[in-house]
Amino acid sequence: MPAKSSKKRTTSRRSKSAKVKPLVGVVMGSKSDWPVMKETVAVLDKFKLPYEVRVISAHRTPDEATAFSSTAASRGIKVIISAAGMAAHLGGVLAANTHLPVIGVPMKGGAMDGLDSLLSTVQMPRGVPVATVAMGGSGAHNAGLLAVQMLALADDNMKKKFQQYKRTMKQDVFNADISLQKELGDD
Numbered sequence: 001m002p003a004k005s006s007k008k009r010t011t012s013r014r015s016k017s018a019k020v021k022p023l024v025g026v027v028m029g030s031k032s033d034w035p036v037m038k039e040t041v042a043v044l045d046k047f048k049l050p051y052e053v054r055v056i057s058a059h060r061t062p063d064e065a066t067a068f069s070s071t072a073a074s075r076g077i078k079v080i081i082s083a084a085g086m087a088a089h090l091g092g093v094l095a096a097n098t099h100l101p102v103i104g105v106p107m108k109g110g111a112m113d114g115l116d117s118l119l120s121t122v123q124m125p126r127g128v129p130v131a132t133v134a135m136g137g138s139g140a141h142n143a144g145l146l147a148v149q150m151l152a153l154a155d156d157n158m159k160k161k162f163q164q165y166k167r168t169m170k171q172d173v174f175n176a177d178i179s180l181q182k183e184l185g186d187d
């Protein structure tokens, strides 16, 4: 019998059964966005937030985009995270069909390296906000954190976990400074 690996497995919170209803809907315009959007789901996994991940395009599968966001609330979704590149209309289309908050992650790449998707996502007309984060990996990470913060408004346990995350981040900066001072003092 093969020896059991002592390596700790990280459990994906992607909802695979009807028992665990997803609270966050992560939607991307293309499978080509997935390498970046893995950063979002890594955050959701860390905070043990159940989610679903879909590829739905505002332009290539518009009916599915409308169906996804118009049924999201009734399926228990609380926050939608939308990632798209180039003429990135996905966040806006999703936001048009739901009262749920939509977080937009502009993807880098293309002729303008993401400036086009940043502006397409952030420059929403009055009345239909898309909470736009930074382009690329940092934005994808922050989108996950924003979803955590939104859900923490009504979940004390989630709030405590987020506060602990902030304390750890602060301590990491202190440690980095101590380490740098040691390096500089070693001259």
Ligand code: RP5
Pocket: 028, 029, 030, 031, 032, 033, 057, 083, 084, 085, 086, 107
């Ligand atoms: C957008 O166009 C997608 O979100 C992706 O970022 C970009 C390119 O899509 P592919 O041509 O790689 O499918 O709709």
